[in-house]
Amino acid sequence: RSGRSAALRARMEERLLGARFRYLNQQLYTGSSRDAERLFRADPAAFHLYHQGFERQVRRWPERPVQRIVRYLRRRPASLVVADFGCGDCTLAASVRNQVHCFDLVPLSPRVTVCDMAKVPLAAESVDVAVFCLALMGTNLQEILGEANRVLRLGGTLMVAEVASRFEDTRAFLKAMTQLGFRTVSKDLSSSYFYLLEFAKTGPARPGPAPGLRLRPCLYKKR
Numbered sequence: 719r720s721g722r723s724a725a726l727r728a729r730m731e732e733r734l735l736g737a738r739f740r741y742l743n744q745q746l747y748t749g750s751s752r753d754a755e756r757l758f759r760a761d762p763a764a765f766h767l768y769h770q771g772f773e774r775q776v777r778r779w780p781e782r783p784v785q786r787i788v789r790y791l792r793r794r795p796a797s798l799v800v801a802d803f804g805c806g807d808c809t810l811a812a813s814v815r816n817q818v819h820c821f822d823l824v825p826l827s828p829r830v831t832v833c834d835m836a837k838v839p840l841a842a843e844s845v846d847v848a849v850f851c852l853a854l855m856g857t858n859l860q861e862i863l864g865e866a867n868r869v870l871r872l873g874g875t876l877m878v879a880e881v882a883s884r885f886e887d888t889r890a891f892l893k894a895m896t897q898l899g900f901r902t903v904s905k906d907l908s909s910s911y912f913y914l915l916e917f918a919k920t921g922p923a924r925p926g927p928a929p930g931l932r933l934r935p936c937l938y939k940k941r
């Protein structure tokens with residue numbers, strides 16, 4: 719009998735965690751990166767809960783996108799300096815020999831520099847590879863990608879791994895990226911879970927609206 723009530727309790731806790739995760743996730747995708755910063759600064763426990771939920775989602779996938787980025791970096795010189803925007807638990811930094819600047823809102827690892835990714839403490843043109851692995855979350859995408867452009871050297875690489883269902887119009891998105899100073903080098907749209915896009919910086923971002931840059935929020939279904 720006590721076994722049954724423990725199981726019930728565990729199931730209710732699970733449901734509650736799931737509901738809180740979905741709520742936090744929705745806030746992250748429907749507000750600006752500054753709203754996200756405020757949210758987690760006010761409630762660091764919410765951040766840990768978000769990460770537990772994120773882990774549970776991604777574990778269901780056949781392959782973790784960050785592993786694709788690890789493989790990519792291992793094929794390139796270890797001397798390249800990397801910036802990981804929205805680094806989470808720093809799996810990337812822990813898996814490659816490169817110097818990796820890790821940015822997130824709350825430190826899950828001592829490697830993390832806490833900041834809003836729309837404004838990172840790096841000098842202009844100081845990195846070779848900028849990474850957004852499931853991290854293009856705020857509604858101010860243009861500002862966030864503009865920051866990546868600022869810190870990348872000319873010809874530097876921008877890697878984006880993002881949930882496939884978020885792309886409403888991939889062509890329009892890639893076109894908007896050219897306006898932000900990024901040429902598409904390769905795109906792997908073969909996974910139904912996530913797209914992997916590689917860009918090269920062609921120059922500074924051009925100002926003005928980039929309407930094609932929209933991504934749908936990634937909202938998880940109740941299970």
Ligand code: SAH
Pocket residue numbers: 746750751752754755772783784803804805806807809821822823824833834835836850851852853855856
């Ligand atoms: N790149 C990691 C984590 C992805 S989860 C991986 O692939 O495993 C998305 C991460 O982006 C979360 O850790 C979240 O806290 C972070 N994030 C969201 N908005 C952010 C912001 N404005 N500034 C910095 N990090 C942000």
